[in-house]
Amino acid sequence: MTLQQLETFCLVVEQKSFGRAAECLYMAQSSVSQQIAALERHYGVALFTRIGRHFTVTPEGRVLYEIAKGILVTLNAIPARMKAVDNPDKGRLRIGASSTVSTYLLPSLLRRFKDRYPYVDLTVKTDYGYKIIDAIREGDIDLALVGHNLNWLADPSLRSRAVARDQLSLIVWPGHEWCGRKLIEPRDLLHGYVFIHSRPDSGMRSVVDKFLLQENLVFDAVLEMANHESIKLAVEEKIGIALISSVAIRHEMATGRLAEVPLNRLNTIDRRFLLVSRADEELNAAEKAFVALVENDAALQ
């Protein structure tokens, strides 16, 4: 079955005549007959009921007509859609983000992006990092902004660029004895404080664990909370102390609800956010514009 046949068939339906369809297509009437016959052979059904030199469309023909017409219209729209891809003002941008990114980084990025390119068809998916990366692999989204992960960096089917350093911060409540101290030593963390952890399968947890292992720190009292907001609240309530993404505490630092304390060697832990896309697909103009925005974002340097 060919597109030519579908086009001819649609025209026959619309013109209600083989001959007129042939004229429209600048071809012989016999060719139209042959194409319709070929379609009917292909599907094994009559598309028209011939009544003398007259015909009606069968229900099967109606089905084919509606589908074929839609396909032809879609095909005609392809050149326009192709032109749109190198225009960041008209293109499409499907972003995926881990919940940390989605909560603390995306809002300002998306606001600025929408200001500059208000007509971009923009969708955002928020999920666990590994699910976002799966969606990238499936082609359901085109660009992911997630926490660093060696598995993804090593995957040749993905293209990753590190865009921002995510510092860890040691946070305590305001008025804590460490506030104002020049430098806390890691072993000081063990002196009687509850340590508040994030979920074991979160990207941040592995980074924190890495630091604790490196410093040989084992806590007597540990608390595990579901998300950043719970951790911050627990610290505020003087339940314990925590290591947390710097980006997640900007607001609390500004309002003085939490305090950050300098911890020795914490800066040896270098976590980064990654912009991930498929290695076998190139970025369109809208996606490139978003990458440029992220890379030039002073707040993320």
Add this chain to the structure above:
Amino acid sequence: MTLQQLETFCLVVEQKSFGRAAECLYMAQSSVSQQIAALERHYGVALFTRIGRHFTVTPEGRVLYEIAKGILVTLNAIPARMKAVDNPDKGRLRIGASSTVSTYLLPSLLRRFKDRYPYVDLTVKTDYGYKIIDAIREGDIDLALVGHNLNWLADPSLRSRAVARDQLSLIVWPGHEWCGRKLIEPRDLLHGYVFIHSRPDSGMRSVVDKFLLQENLVFDAVLEMANHESIKLAVEEKIGIALISSVAIRHEMATGRLAEVPLNRLNTIDRRFLLVSRADEELNAAEKAFVALVENDAALQ
């Protein structure tokens, strides 16, 4: 551009290799190269960026891939959709109806239809009769149930079948002096009563006007209401009398809120409901089942 080319292109994208795509299609690698080259020539853009013996998909290629994939999936679904048309349990039924029909006839018809064929994809459009017929002509709906109209019966592009006689009824309020009278003469209508009309562009109005003209009746006092419900309320409130579709007063007759009075020669006015479809398209199984239901409906005889 051919469907073959689109299929080959999709396979190259999925397999990330011209050679493997050729294997899947049981054809030579050179043919795949030629088909891709033809597509690129046709659209005047590169679909792949060749990097040595490696390649990536361009943004234009991504656009084409998504569209082409959708088309191929749609095409594959055609045989199943064709089989569904001669199965009233799985087909599609798009009905249009004038507001009278929609209010007083359709509810019971649709309930019974849905009982028998619960999986039919059923949509109903309600509008003025002429707009429903326009939708039939456009192919937006497949079957219309509307009031009689000579223009539509004469149109060769439409197929109409009269399915039910819509009687006119003379209605008055209960306790009116005419209640119980054997037969009212048309000229009696003029004796001091307000006559309540429907909208001038409604199908029923032209029927009522025809009768009034035939009987040479010209009222001193006339009231015009937007719809059947308003007319019935006005009669109930003893504001006036009216000629109205019998189907529209079934409920009020049953509950005694209105009274019908026999009017001489009113039965000479013969209005019918029409089932209208396109003359150049045959009914599918679901549509035939609905037609059968309407034709066998005792309430509509």
Add this chain to the structure above:
DNA sequence: TAAAAATACTCCATAGGTATTTTAT
């Protein structure tokens, strides 16, 4: 009898194959 579609038959354009070249790893 005229108008429209189907059929028979011919021809050539082009899609696909084979063989080879190019290119990058």
Add this chain to the structure above:
DNA sequence: ATAAAATACCTATGGAGTATTTTTA
């Protein structure tokens, strides 16, 4: 050196045309 895609060239299938037949209004 090898693996993969592009290119050149050839062949044959099938699509379009011409001419004719069939059908019914």
